[in-house]
Amino acid sequence: MSEENTSEVARKLELLKLRFKEKATKDIGLLQQTTDQFRVGRFGPNDVAAAYHSLHRLAGSAGTFGYSALGEEARALEIMLKPLAEVSDEVAPEQVQNVVDEAFVWRVTRLVDFLSLDQAVGHIAAAASVPVSGEMATESCVLIVHSDPNRAQELVHGLELHGFVPLALPTLQQAIDYGLSEVAALIVEDTQILRDGWQLETASDTPPVISLGAGDSFDERYALAECGVDGFLGEPVDIPALADYMERLITEREESGSGRVMIVDDDPELLEHYGLVLEEGGLEVWRVNDPAEILSALSEFRPDIVLMDVQMGKYRGPNLAQMLRFEPGWLGLPIIYLSSEDDREFQVDAMAKGGDDFLTKPVSDDFLLRAVTVRCYRARQLDKLASRDSLTGLLKHSLAKSEIQIEHTRCQRRGEQAVVAMLDLDHFKQVNDRFGHRTGDLVIKGLANLLRHQLRKSDVIGRYGGEEFVVALPDCSLENARRIMQSVCKNMAGIEFQSDGQEFTVTLSVGIVPLQDFLTSDDAIDAADQALYRQKQTGRNGVWVGGDKSVPVRTLG
């Protein structure tokens, strides 16, 4: 094969792989629905065979498209189902329920996750990865507990559009049996919480719990709060509001227990001890034994806070703090002294030189951990305030631009490819005019959350202006970027917003260009903006692929 032919084959394989992934996602969704029906004993004579064939197909084909893990798991499930599929007479519901138990349904649901474990197809497949689901699959798994299957399905469909991976179960007990440790949020109808909510106390690692209910009285809400519920929404549920609510609770939860701490101490034993205590508590720790290394350690680790001894050999903590403040980038970094000095005068003096707080030794391990954790959390929140857009939690304009610049430099240096996209909501002014700004804000948040879920953690997502967003996809081909953005457009158009009892949808226009083809990242952003403008001119709701001026601009699907 010639080299040209080889890359052409690789490109086509990559396309086939994408097609397979799309189809497999659909098939798995169907399988999930069928097996859910098996659980409740609702199935026709051909349904078992159909499910068996579907698994058999996945088992046989997934590996060919680079999803070996999916193929193997499907094969395992296929073998379990085989005895049922081979029974010629009608199968009794009990027989089916014996095989298709909670664990089976759970495994079927998780098949989708295997689609994110992609490997190269064949030996020469293109390096471009497909960041459609990426890491989000496990992070965004949401359990919906509702006794009314129709309502549950509505919630499932609604939340799927927002990028969550919802699973509906009829009772709270089943949700607990299913396991809550990997679930991002639990949505439960209020009657079940009030009746069975106590069960949650025995479960460890509960995610944020949101209760849904028709009753809206003070007494009921108080009772829910007493049960330890994190949020409440009235029924009928406004899905975008629910999605936003969940997003907030999940983010808070994720951030409250984490943090990055740099400890500076010249006593190696103490350094190790503090380090272990904080690491045990789930924090990330960087130990600096020699204060002279503090600057390089800081730029490499970028901690949330610094924990520093006051007197370290010939170095004094307050002087080090003052020195750090020479660097504008470290002006906001909280520095906390660990010191046996409890003279207030001395403490105030030290703080005047750039320190923020004191923890007086001796300090118990438990107190140290808690004190450091809250300070990390606080430092993150403050940092967010400065760098993140308050409405959406996405990067602010200037920061997004500088991140894209960093990505541009990286592409140039390593010869990699990346894509810049500009996104703009269609006719957004009309939304604001008709429904008011609060509704408009909800739409903006809806898109922000959708992007957060559908893109990878490594992607740059920024709010560029009012209803304009900028995205950079590192290590991504133009074609993959187009598909991803196309799917964002599709999902956005499917979200039904509500205001004043009216339902409406909002579409999205996108322009994309290859970042590495431009001299500067600003040029790329401008070009993406022009591509966006072309899409606006040619009917909105879709993706325009722009690029090198020598290549004629074309539109795709």
Place this chain on the structure above:
Amino acid sequence: MTETETTLERIMLVEDEEDIRAVAELALEAVGGFTLTTCASGQKALETLAEFKPQLIVLDVMMPGMDGPTTLKAIRERPAFVDTPAIFMTAKVQPEEVNGYLSQGAVAVIPKPFDPMALSDKIRDIWSNLKPEQRSA
């Protein structure tokens, strides 16, 4: 290449799954340089057989309606294709099952999933191990 050897050119693939047909086209035409005709069902294969005159037939085992073994049986009833070498493709590769397929008149079994980049070589290997009289032009 010696004179007695006949080169494999025309392959027929019978496979109900569209994805697999597409990837096999790529694997056998673009990568392998063969001339391939794909059929979505056993019925379709029987209709196309006389016109395409395949030198080798690759059949998926599990297909709705006519499955692979049934299709092969029907093909063998056509005098012109009594001896055309056939290969089964299947996700089931228990040794006793392989023997079962071979006894039904297949010359080899290719397990699924297959590596699209290696499929042509595999088929060429199978072809070169056939007896000369099986390798019709």
